[in-house]
Amino acid sequence: MSFVGVLIPIFGIFAIGYIGMKLLKIDIKPISTLTLYLMSPFLAFRTFYQNQLNMDYLYFGGFLLALCFVSLLFCYVAGAIKKWDTSRRSGFILSSVFMNNGNYGAPLVLLVFGEEGFHYAIILMVLQTLIMCTIGIYVAAQGGAGNRPIKVSPMKDVLKVPIIYGAILGVLFNLLNIHIDSQTMTAVDMVADATIPTIMIVLGMQLAQIRLGDIEVGRLSVAVGFRLILAPVIAFLITLPLPLDEMVKDILILMAAMPTAANTTMYALQFNATPGFVSSATLVSTILSIVTLPILLMIIL
Numbered sequence: 001m002s003f004v005g006v007l008i009p010i011f012g013i014f015a016i017g018y019i020g021m022k023l024l025k026i027d028i029k030p031i032s033t034l035t036l037y038l039m040s041p042f043l044a045f046r047t048f049y050q051n052q053l054n055m056d057y058l059y060f061g062g063f064l065l066a067l068c069f070v071s072l073l074f075c076y077v078a079g080a081i082k083k084w085d086t087s088r089r090s091g092f093i094l095s096s097v098f099m100n101n102g103n104y105g106a107p108l109v110l111l112v113f114g115e116e117g118f119h120y121a122i123i124l125m126v127l128q129t130l131i132m133c134t135i136g137i138y139v140a141a142q143g144g145a146g147n148r149p150i151k152v153s154p155m156k157d158v159l160k161v162p163i164i165y166g167a168i169l170g171v172l173f174n175l176l177n178i179h180i181d182s183q184t185m186t187a188v189d190m191v192a193d194a195t196i197p198t199i200m201i202v203l204g205m206q207l208a209q210i211r212l213g214d215i216e217v218g219r220l221s222v223a224v225g226f227r228l229i230l231a232p233v234i235a236f237l238i239t240l241p242l243p244l245d246e247m248v249k250d251i252l253i254l255m256a257a258m259p260t261a262a263n264t265t266m267y268a269l270q271f272n273a274t275p276g277f278v279s280s281a282t283l284v285s286t287i288l289s290i291v292t293l294p295i296l297l298m299i300i301l
Contacts, residue, residue: 003294006107010286013197017204028205032269035198041166042191044133047126048170049180056120059242061127063252066238067231068131071097074226088219090143091274094267095223095281097139098132099231099258101125103196104286108258109251112297120251132263133163140264143273157271196262203265206279215280223260224285228292232257250300257296259285 020026075096079089099105102125109121141157158164173180180188235256239249260282268278 003108003111003290006104006111007286007290010104010200013200014204014207014283017201017206018208019204020201021205021208026205028202028209028269031198031205032202032266035195035202036266036270037162039191039195039198040133040163042188043195044129044163044166045170045173046188046192047129048167049173051122051126051174053171053174056123057127059244060120060123060252063235063238063242064124064127064131067235067256068097068135070234070238071226071231072135074230078222082219084219087143087272087274088277090139091268091277092219092223093139094136094143094264094273094278095220095260095285096226096231098136098261098264099128099227099256100261100282100286101128101255101258103200103262104289105255105258108293109254112254112301113247113251117247117251120248121255124252124255128261130167132261132267133161133167134158136264136267137161137163137271140267140271140273143268144271199262199266202269203262203279203282206265206269206275207283210276210280216277220277220281220284223281224288227260227281227285228257228288232296253300254293254296257289257293259289 021028072093075089075093078084079092084092101121106118106121106125110118137158138154141154172178232253235253239252242249242252244252260278262282265275265279265282267273268275
């Protein structure tokens with residue numbers, strides 16, 4: 001599989017949503033709600049249920065939380081300097097902090113590091129899913145709070161999203177070694193397998209509604225620059241004291257350099273946290289990663 005081969009299915013699925021919106025003028029919100037509340041919990045459950053839990057999760061979890069904390073600090077400082085309101089700051093955070101290490105990062109790690117590296121990529125994907133479905137949803141809900149007539153605590157919004165409970169249930173089933181029969185697991189697999197493509201289709205639909213004149217070039221440039229350039233530098237510094245071998249550290253840095261996660265568009269759309277800006281950042285960072293990732297690979301390999 002070539003580097004371009006990793007990108008073709010990603011952009012192909014984006015294109016399905018884009019063309020569908022242009023031709024059919026579909027209402028995005030119900031599809032976003034369906035994906036977030038009905039489909040994503042099955043993906044979270046399967047992810048935590050099927051992957052063996054070990055000490056790697058502790059090191060990788062610490063790495064991801066440290067990277068998330070430093071990234072959030074950068075975003076809040078940038079928001080304070082620019083005097084952004086809560087909604088614009090939340091959109092900036094969603095675009096800058098959360099990376100696409102699932103349907104983009106994991107295949108790329110498999111291509112570069114083989115099956116051994118792919119194992120670590122899956123662990124990172126699992127932990128990043130948990131971070132996005134808690135911190136990411138909190139940020140999105142916080143950004144959309146000003147657009148709702150009744151003020152609701154962002155934490156209450158997080159607790160209402162069943163993806164968290166799907167993840168917790170997956171961990172419990174895994175730790176307690178609870179067996180699920182093949183027929184039930186087939187149903188879980190069917191819903192879980194459809195989740196990521198649906199999220200990507202929603203992103204394509206959202207991109208079809210963006211007008212070039214509405215794009216905030218300055219804010220977008222900072223968000224994309226942080227996601228593709230500064231984040232891997234921060235990741236490199238965080239990996240220095242970790243007791244991991246060089247290949248694993250290289251994978252951590254590479255995954256930190258992934259473009260904006262498609263899930264963030266769904267969160268922004270669901271809670272009305274500048275979804276146009278977030279979807280623009282996802283597309284632009286994905287396109288520019290065609291340039292930045294090969295350069296990074298030449299540096300770390």
